[in-house]
Amino acid sequence: MIKKILTFIFVFISFVSANDICRQFYLKKSFDAQIDHTIENLPIYVEDNLGALFIKNISQGKKVFIILGDGFEAREKLQSEGFTNIQSIEKRVGFHQTWTAIKNGEAVLVVTRVNGVDRVEHIVSFFDLLNVQPKIEFIGQHRSWKAEYLNLFTKIGPPPDLAVIGFSNTFTQSLLPISSFLLNPRLAWQRLNALRQKKRTGGTSDISTLPVQVVKLKNGQRIWFFQNVYGDLVLDIAKALDQFGVKNILYAGTAGSVNENFPVGRIVQPTEWLDENKILHPITWNSKLSGVDRVGRYTRVSTPNVETKDWLRKQILDRIDLIEVEVGHLLKFFSNNHETDFDAVLVVSDILVGNNKKDLTSWTKKNLVGLLTPFKKIIAQKLKTSDSNLDVQSYEVFTP
Numbered sequence: 001m002i003k004k005i006l007t008f009i010f011v012f013i014s015f016v017s018a019n020d021i022c023r024q025f026y027l028k029k030s031f032d033a034q035i036d037h038t039i040e041n042l043p044i045y046v047e048d049n050l051g052a053l054f055i056k057n058i059s060q061g062k063k064v065f066i067i068l069g070d071g072f073e074a075r076e077k078l079q080s081e082g083f084t085n086i087q088s089i090e091k092r093v094g095f096h097q098t099w100t101a102i103k104n105g106e107a108v109l110v111v112t113r114v115n116g117v118d119r120v121e122h123i124v125s126f127f128d129l130l131n132v133q134p135k136i137e138f139i140g141q142h143r144s145w146k147a148e149y150l151n152l153f154t155k156i157g158p159p160p161d162l163a164v165i166g167f168s169n170t171f172t173q174s175l176l177p178i179s180s181f182l183l184n185p186r187l188a189w190q191r192l193n194a195l196r197q198k199k200r201t202g203g204t205s206d207i208s209t210l211p212v213q214v215v216k217l218k219n220g221q222r223i224w225f226f227q228n229v230y231g232d233l234v235l236d237i238a239k240a241l242d243q244f245g246v247k248n249i250l251y252a253g254t255a256g257s258v259n260e261n262f263p264v265g266r267i268v269q270p271t272e273w274l275d276e277n278k279i280l281h282p283i284t285w286n287s288k289l290s291g292v293d294r295v296g297r298y299t300r301v302s303t304p305n306v307e308t309k310d311w312l313r314k315q316i317l318d319r320i321d322l323i324e325v326e327v328g329h330l331l332k333f334f335s336n337n338h339e340t341d342f343d344a345v346l347v348v349s350d351i352l353v354g355n356n357k358k359d360l361t362s363w364t365k366k367n368l369v370g371l372l373t374p375f376k377k378i379i380a381q382k383l384k385t386s387d388s389n390l391d392v393q394s395y396e397v398f399t400p
Contacts, residue, residue, distance in 0.1 A: 035129055036309040038352045039359045046129050051091035054098045057109055058127070058134055064109045066123060068140040071097060071113030071206045077140055078110065086110070095230060096123060113206055115142055118231025118302045118325060125305035145207050145233070148400040149240035156214055156398050159245045161221040162382050165237055166252040167375065168225035170368045172213050174376040175392055190395050211399045218391045221383055228253060231302060234326045238333055248341045250382050252375075254363065255324040255346035256304065258315045260354030262296065262322065265367065267347050267374055270298035270322050273331055283331065286341045289381050291374045296321035300328030304360055312352055322346055345378065347371065
């Protein structure tokens with residue numbers, strides 16, 4: 001009985017972020033926002049992403065070095081380039097890492113785990129939000145993770161019946177409710193292990209911290225669940241899955257709403273896509289998913305940092321409903337691939353207009369609980385089976 005109670009407590013804790021609980025203890029505002037932005041508390045948002053020490057130093061004119069490519073290789077690269085006294089800067093969120101260092105006797109700032117074009121734009125745009133123009137030097141080059149994924153796939157096994165990119169923990173939680181853990185504690189510990197692997201420091205590349213969760217159902221169907229990666233890096237997963245012969249793929253991500261009729265929590269498949277050249281494309285999805293509204297005009301942004309009030313007015317003029325970072329890349333890649341059953345669903349995480357507007361910082365893990373039932377239905381429909389036919393036989397976690 002005690003073991004079952006402990007299992008329940010650990011699973012419950014996995015849904016609650018200590019950072020969410022302690023949000024009231026934010027650091028004090030460290031700069032005055034001079035940009036009319038859709039993010040309400042811009043100073044806190046920037047400080048969370050860069051760290052107070054980074055902001056202090058960059059405001060004093062310190063030079064910034066952005067190390068492109070994989071973060072695991074960055075330390076060696078920094079040392080080979082003559083950087084010394086490399087110290088990590090404490091910050092709250094963001095996949096990237098910030099550092100102080102000495103270069104040629106001068107105190108400088110360093111940003112690592114910056115891989116992909118969209119991530120570069122994301123990082124540099126923070127400096128615009130700070131209203132500073134530091135000297136920036138890039139070192140290294142972007143690294144594709146496609147080869148690592150393909151190598152991992154051969155270890156996992158033959159192509160799955162479905163691959164899901166994004167919301168991996170929430171999707172697996174929809175298939176593995178607390179009741180299943182109580183009946184099978186082994187699944188509970190495997191589940192908790194997967195959640196913790198995001199924080200582990202071992203491995204040979206950044207994706208070593210992004211475990212692939214593998215579920216085999218009692219009906220014999222197999223599903224691979226991938227954590228999302230930022231922007232154009234999602235193509236590394238998509239291209240690897242395509243080359244490996246996976247024919248059924250679902251992408252799930254969060255989107256901002258520029259239409260008050262798209263409230264937080266609504267799950268949609270947009271029907272139109274306005275690309276970067278202002279060309280409007282109809283979107284024909286492969287699956288009609290019940291519980292998912294097929295409506296709305298979508299456009300892609302490289303980072304939410306560009307979402308100023310002026311930018312918002314332009315989106316309204318273009319009759320945009322939904323904005324997001326990854327789906328545009330996937331639509332381009334799969335548009336000429338008629339052999340793959342590709343679908344994408346977007347969960348509205350923030351709404352930028354109307355009386356009930358909420359910026360992206362208001363989205364927390366508590367919002368995920370309401371997605372469990374619809375996500376399970378989506379999986380069943382993509383597998384062309386029923387909700388009652390999704391009993392789990394085995395659960396494993398693989399890391400590159």
